[in-house]
Amino acid sequence: MDPSRNWAQDVLRCHLCDTPVPPMYCDICHIHLCKACVGEHLSDELKEHKVVSFKKRGSTTRCPNHSSKQCELYCQNCDSPICATCASSEEHQGHKFIEILKSLESKKEEMQNDLQELEKSIHPKYQEIASNISVQKDEIKENSQELASAIDKHGEDMHREIDIIIAKLKSNLGEIESKHLTVLNEHEQEITHTISEITQSILDLNKLLNSNDVSIISAYESRNAEFRTLPPKITLSLPMFTPFGIDKEQLRLQFGSLSASSIKTEEDEYTMDSPVAEPPSPEKPLTDVPKIIQNINTENKHSLLNINQGNKPSPSGRPLIGAPKVITAINTGYSDSTLRSVVCHTDDDLWTCGEDKIMRLYSLKGELLKSVKTRSGNNPYDIAVHRNGDLVYTDYKESTVNVMKNTQIQTVIRLKGWSPSNVCSTSSGNLLVVMISDDVKQTKVVRYSGSIRKQVIQYNSKGKPLYSSDLYTKYIAENGNLDICVSDHGAQAVVVVNQDGNFRFTYTGPLSTTDEPFNPVGIATDRQSRVLTADPNNQRIHILDKDGQIIRYIDNCHLRGPWGLCMDTRGNLFVAELPTCKVKKILYLEG
Template identity: 50%
Template sequence: MDPKYSAQDILICDLCQRAALQSHCELCHVNLCINCVGKHLSDSSKRHNVVPYKQRTSVPNYPKCPNHTQKHCELYCEKCDLHVCSTCLSSGNHKGHDLSDALQRLRIKLKDLQKDLKELEKKIYPTYEEIASGLNYEKENIDKHYEKLTTAVTKQGEELHREINIIENNLKSEIEEMKTKHLAALHEQEKQMNMITSDVKQSILDLKKILDSNDISITSEYTSRNAEFRCLPPKMKVSISSFSPHQINTEQLHQMFGSLSALSITTEKHGYTMETPEAVSCSPVKLLLDEPEIITTIDIEYDYLYSVTCLSEEEMWTCGKDRIMKLYNLQGKLLKSIQTKSGNLPRDIAVSKNGDLVYTDPDAKTVNKVKNKKIKEVIRVQGWIPYYVCSTSSGDLLVTMNSDDGEQSKVVRYTGSTEKQTIQFDNKGEPMYASGYYKYVCENRNLDICVADWGAYAVVVVNRSGKFRFKYTGRPSSTAKESFYPYSITTDSQSQILTADCADHCVHILDQDGEFLRYIDNCYLQYPWDLCVDTRDNLFVAECYRHKLKKIKYMKDTQ
């Protein structure tokens, strides 16, 4: 580091590079010692204004010209990509080149630094912290899981006699070895995550230091590491072992005792990506149209139309007050019909990551998947009633449920048939959602979980870990609607949240942080019941009582 800028060294004269500085020429931007003041003033070819160093006015610290040591570079040559002084210009080496003021370039560079700092503080660092927190949570629950395995093995062993003690002990040893490997793998990933998190934190400190320095040289030399930090390390994928006991048979004791499935520790990409500040997941930036417009209107063969979800840009699954779910194209042609397995009415539908139809059956307390016209029960619950469902970017299912007595509500994440996450209470132990009522759910592009909580008159949004982010209760202004009854909800490529206000016959559009952007209320909507958005950000609105499906264009194609 240049000793002039080191906090541990004495600031020295710019001319002799030896003695401590005491004065400053405000016109030449040069720091001087006592001995060099006279030498500097002897140059009568230009004006000088030497003042004590502590009394100098705040001026930009222009970089010194490498070719003309007495000069500072107040301009920047765009073609040559370097700072230049007035003498460099008079030499003719930059004749015809585009020049800009060094301060102007500094301001542009500082804006880039501010963006990097904001992304590091608001996006990257919190993401790494969240991942590290998740690893701690896994570690805290490892003992419980492996304790269950050990208990199962012990119970099976107690029913046998002394001749199987060796087998029992061997299996326990395997469990302990698996546990050790599992913990070691988690510890190693946690260690790696902490190292990267530390680097991110250090980058934040470095950026703040640069921003405070007002130093063009250091600022110009800054190289962003944000792209490096956006590339998250591989996520560890663990196939946790389970114990499979068998009926006791003394003749086949070794085979009948049971076995542990192997512990599998691999890595995979995280189920979410780091978005750049300018666009989510590299999606092109789109702007809202001044006036949304209806592209087409389709009559759907239901008395009441309850739900719609896009299979493609041309085909939409629908369900209503009927046990049959129907697939339509944009011309209104019925392409396919599927009757529920139980004969009950479906409450909500979604399309899985693989393109399969998923529907909820509240009466049977099941969530089902349709593949090649065959219906498979995926989830069955007890004590709770599954109502609304969505498929996430990772292939999981998010299901909103009410308790049998209607006193509690929650959102549950399933991977296949396995419950992976429950969102029910906030960090104070209070219910996250109103009891009972309708609760459509969707996942945003930033992996937030968004719920239209009709009973709370609010849109409730939590992050991927279930931590509360914000609650939207309608636009707080004199032009807002008098009441807010959010019914269904969906999101688009810009992470904007769209929710249907059924009672006021409109759609609210929010940004990903819950700020109101606009209404869609000029498309003759009547009781908009459900919403979905296709891959081109066209909005589909299901009008319940008129059993009509409207396709609405509300965003410009590109910026």
């Protein structure tokens, strides 16, 4: 055999006899051997040898703790290859060992399964997700282009309407100008004619004065009396253009708005079929498989069972109980028919206000914890509790919204031309204020962040008022889906718009002709986005779903004139009764 042969350019050959494609390999000497030469190679006892099949070459590992030893075993507890010396040491006492070749086979089988799952399942799934993202990006671009075109078209329509208004005003102006000029031209012609006659009279008189012709002078008749009557003075009332101030916020609302968008990450939206391990072959008893693998397989089995049986997460909503019941009734210090509003401060106490200048904090046991007088001495119109716990109240007569921080009352909103009535605090910390114009001809809802006006809600998409224009109570609440709910007593309706101020629905009560008129007052919402409103005429509470459909009534709790409503964080309803001045805590949800 020529030792200088370039092996890289030839087929594999036995290192000893040059036989092509030798099936054996020495993992220690790193040479190829045919079966006939294995014995000759092992006969060299001066060296350590490890002859294996060609497919298993590279499976021999030197022990890191004993460099002269080969790792023939695999410790399942330590998850590492070891030599026989290591196996007999205290470090591995009581550990479970398998042959390193079996470990190698097991690892390769695991790798093969991983490769198969990556190629056939995981990689295609990620490609599918990436493809979906590409589709979503195209949808976003297409949607944006469509909306941009719609906005441009709507802008052109509005410009066209404005151009029509401008043309009409100019046309009217032209007609007025023409009419006025016609009158002045006619008047000017009459005066010019008279001036001509006066000029002629002057010439005639000068001629007569220079003449001694008796007959001509005798025939003279004076026209001065005629000329002394001066023509009438024409006074014109010229038109003026009075541009209305541009309310940019109102213009934005009248033009239209984009609906709220959202980005939601759903962890379980994409699903991956769980790999099911193949049953062990007869040559590999289950006892040779590490315990940790058995545990993982057991967990996967349970997961697969859950998936196959169609188990779903239990809904987070709490259902209504069959018969709502009164848990507590609190006697307040208000005189008859003067308790109007109630709002939870915590789950253990609540603020109230009514027809006097005192706002009172009660415990659920009926103990008066605190009394606060309004700064102006006026009666508070309504109260709310900011998410930081501060008390908020409206002063209708003073046109202010005020906040009590600790014991200090601060005015955060002062209005001109409008007066605030009812108020609520939102989940984001804003205030929603119902306000009425001083001439009682307009009503609107305004969102404030601190003292800064952020949003005005007054008209629907057709430019019609959303709310009645009167002094009747209009309680307000924000729903869990961020809808803005107003109980419009004067309109006999509950009016709901979304967070952008776009109309969603109106609820006008039952269709029954036997009921008294539906004049809703207090309003509250629960965590399932249900809307509850007080109906004092019929002594009950209406419960609506988030889309305005009636679910049921609370009418079995001996309610008398239910008025103000509020909800604590546990889902308990509190009702302020107007005639009795009691606050009732009502349980209406299960759990």
